[in-house]
Amino acid sequence: MLPPANCRQCIVRRQALFTPLSDADLGKVQEARTNTRCVKEGNRFPTQVNGNVTAYMTVHSGWAMRCRSLEDGQVQILAFLLPGAFVDGSFELANGDQYWIEAITDVQLCVFAGHKLETHFTHVPVLARTLASLVQNEEAVLMEHLADIGRRDAAKRIAHFLLETYTRLKLLGHADENVIFFPLHQQHIADALGLSIEHVNRMLRELRERQWISIKHHRLHMLDIEAMSDYCDFNAGYLQPRPIL
Amino acid sequence: MLPPANCRQCIVRRQALFTPLSDADLGKVQEARTNTRCVKEGNRFPTQVNGNVTAYMTVHSGWAMRCRSLEDGQVQILAFLLPGAFVDGSFELANGDQYWIEAITDVQLCVFAGHKLETHFTHVPVLARTLASLVQNEEAVLMEHLADIGRRDAAKRIAHFLLETYTRLKLLGHADENVIFFPLHQQHIADALGLSIEHVNRMLRELRERQWISIKHHRLHMLDIEAMSDYCDFNAGYLQPRPIL
DNA sequence: CGAGACATTGAACTGAATCAAAGCCTGTGG
DNA sequence: CCACAGGCTTTGATTCAGTTCAATGTCTCG
Numbered sequence: 392m393l394p395p396a397n398c399r400q401c402i403v404r405r406q407a408l409f410t411p412l413s414d415a416d417l418g419k420v421q422e423a424r425t426n427t428r429c430v431k432e433g434n435r436f437p438t439q440v441n442g443n444v445t446a447y448m449t450v451h452s453g454w455a456m457r458c459r460s461l462e463d464g465q466v467q468i469l470a471f472l473l474p475g476a477f478v479d480g481s482f483e484l485a486n487g488d489q490y491w492i493e494a495i496t497d498v499q500l501c502v503f504a505g506h507k508l509e510t511h512f513t514h515v516p517v518l519a520r521t522l523a524s525l526v527q528n529e530e531a532v533l534m535e536h537l538a539d540i541g542r543r544d545a546a547k548r549i550a551h552f553l554l555e556t557y558t559r560l561k562l563l564g565h566a567d568e569n570v571i572f573f574p575l576h577q578q579h580i581a582d583a584l585g586l587s588i589e590h591v592n593r594m595l596r597e598l599r600e601r602q603w604i605s606i607k608h609h610r611l612h613m614l615d616i617e618a619m620s621d622y623c624d625f626n627a628g629y630l631q632p633r634p635i636l
Numbered sequence: 637m638l639p640p641a642n643c644r645q646c647i648v649r650r651q652a653l654f655t656p657l658s659d660a661d662l663g664k665v666q667e668a669r670t671n672t673r674c675v676k677e678g679n680r681f682p683t684q685v686n687g688n689v690t691a692y693m694t695v696h697s698g699w700a701m702r703c704r705s706l707e708d709g710q711v712q713i714l715a716f717l718l719p720g721a722f723v724d725g726s727f728e729l730a731n732g733d734q735y736w737i738e739a740i741t742d743v744q745l746c747v748f749a750g751h752k753l754e755t756h757f758t759h760v761p762v763l764a765r766t767l768a769s770l771v772q773n774e775e776a777v778l779m780e781h782l783a784d785i786g787r788r789d790a791a792k793r794i795a796h797f798l799l800e801t802y803t804r805l806k807l808l809g810h811a812d813e814n815v816i817f818f819p820l821h822q823q824h825i826a827d828a829l830g831l832s833i834e835h836v837n838r839m840l841r842e843l844r845e846r847q848w849i850s851i852k853h854h855r856l857h858m859l860d861i862e863a864m865s866d867y868c869d870f871n872a873g874y875l876q877p878r879p880i881l
Numbered sequence: 882c883g884a885g886a887c888a889t890t891g892a893a894c895t896g897a898a899t900c901a902a903a904g905c906c907t908g909t910g911g
Numbered sequence: 912c913c914a915c916a917g918g919c920t921t922t923g924a925t926t927c928a929g930t931t932c933a934a935t936g937t938c939t940c941g
Contacts, residue, residue: 585786
């Protein structure tokens with residue numbers, strides 16, 4: 392799915408950084424968008440485009456992940472980025488060896504020239520305020536993951552993760568009839584939740600045998616959201632975007 | 637340590653939200669500060685003061701923690717708040733049963749009227765931009781905790797946590813000669829790192845026997861930062877505040 | 882048809898939890 | 912000045928959730 396030439400027509404805009412912008416302000420933002428770009432499955436997001444430092448990007452379509460590698464070769468997936476995600480790549484730029492962002496499926500990116508967008512943060516106050524809100528929403532997800540990994544057992548952890556992912560996509564309008572597109576392999580789930588791939592497999596079987604989920608051909612089917620939410624204490628509250636004032 | 641009546645003289649200001657403000661802008665912020673307040677050890681931060689919703693606070697002195705409780709009674713500590721921390725309490729306000737902020741020592745707070753500060757976010761663009769940067773720095777710490785809990789064993793996890801805490805205080809200018817004030821009990825460490833208190837005890841002994849640390853009378857002494865950093869792959873890069881543009 | 886990538890299963894092992902007692906301060910009151 | 916109560920810390924023994932190791936199965940694609 393290619394991004395349109397004009398940001399005004401963009402379908403992910405309402406979930407992204409540029410939600411509350413007036414038509415005039417949106418025009419300014421459009422100027423900062425230097426280009427669009429496809430990152431192929433398995434590749435890392437660019438930290439530079441055309442020789443310019445490009446700290447800012449929006450995921451227009453596809454799935455990506457923010458990664459951290461430890462010195463013993465293990466990988467921790469810190470977050471999954473879905474359409475609409477606004478990425479400030481400056482952190483990865485500064486710590487490129489240990490942190491990076493990688494495409495899980497092919498990803499369409501809108502790339503913004505760092506210095507141009509920074510200018511807008513000053514001239515369009517609501518933009519900076521929206522950025523802060525977006526980062527806070529991201530933070531809420533991270534905090535819930537922390538509770539997940541720190542205090543829930545493997546089965547609940549996985550159940551919670553699947554419910555969260557389903558709900559995020561639903562809020563983005565990408566779920567129909569309790570089914571979502573789900574490109575993750577068991578290794579991704581293991582790396583995100585701090586488990587071994589074999590144990591993920593066993594626990595997924597458990598959830599399958601309870602008739603709560605079914606995963607086939609990269610489609611995740613949620614068969615009993617209520618029972619599952621109850622089981623792992625999932626409450627979607629933390630996923631609701633907080634109002635931008 | 638009481639906050640001064642005038643924000644211009646505040647010693648934590650350089651680490652906090654109001655770092656880059658001009659004298660005039662600082663005056664505006666000062667108006668939004670409705671009062672200061674002491675939260676006693678063990679008590680929760682206020683979500684209301686004088687009947688007003690007070691979503692914003694700065695920790696002027698003392699230690700606090702952001703908590704999440706799960707339905708089975710377990711607690712996950714999501715973050716420790718140190719002097720200079722800027723707190724947007726709106727999330728806790730909306731999810732008060734499950735999320736809250738609690739004082740570990742007596743804490744001096746500066747409290748801001750939500751609506752007044754929001755106004756300044758619009759009129760003083762750099763303020764909103766700074767907020768976004770602060771939240772991003774917080775996020776970096778959270779991400780590192782995720783890697784910590786997800787992929788490091790208990791001993792490394794604790795070593796990493798102690799190094800992080802020491803470094804954060806050092807960056808704030810609160811460390812002298814490899815010693816910091818350290819009010820945490822073993823239960824706090826357990827709840828932050830997803831371990832049992834007994835295991836925390838055993839692993840602390842291990843670190844003590846290696847002559848890496850010593851904890852006495854609420855003082856943490858770092859005896860061999862180099863060896864310990866090496867052991868647990870600690871790299872302070874993620875703690876450096878990112879530049880506010 | 883064969884190769885490679887991913888998923889699945891089983892058995893043995895282990896890091897950390899749990900359960901159960903002591904030990905050790907610190908402050909309080911007789 | 913001593914006793915003792917309560918909150919933390921320490922230690923040991925046992926158990927268990929989750930890892931590791933080792934195959935085997937299955938799907939897809941050239």
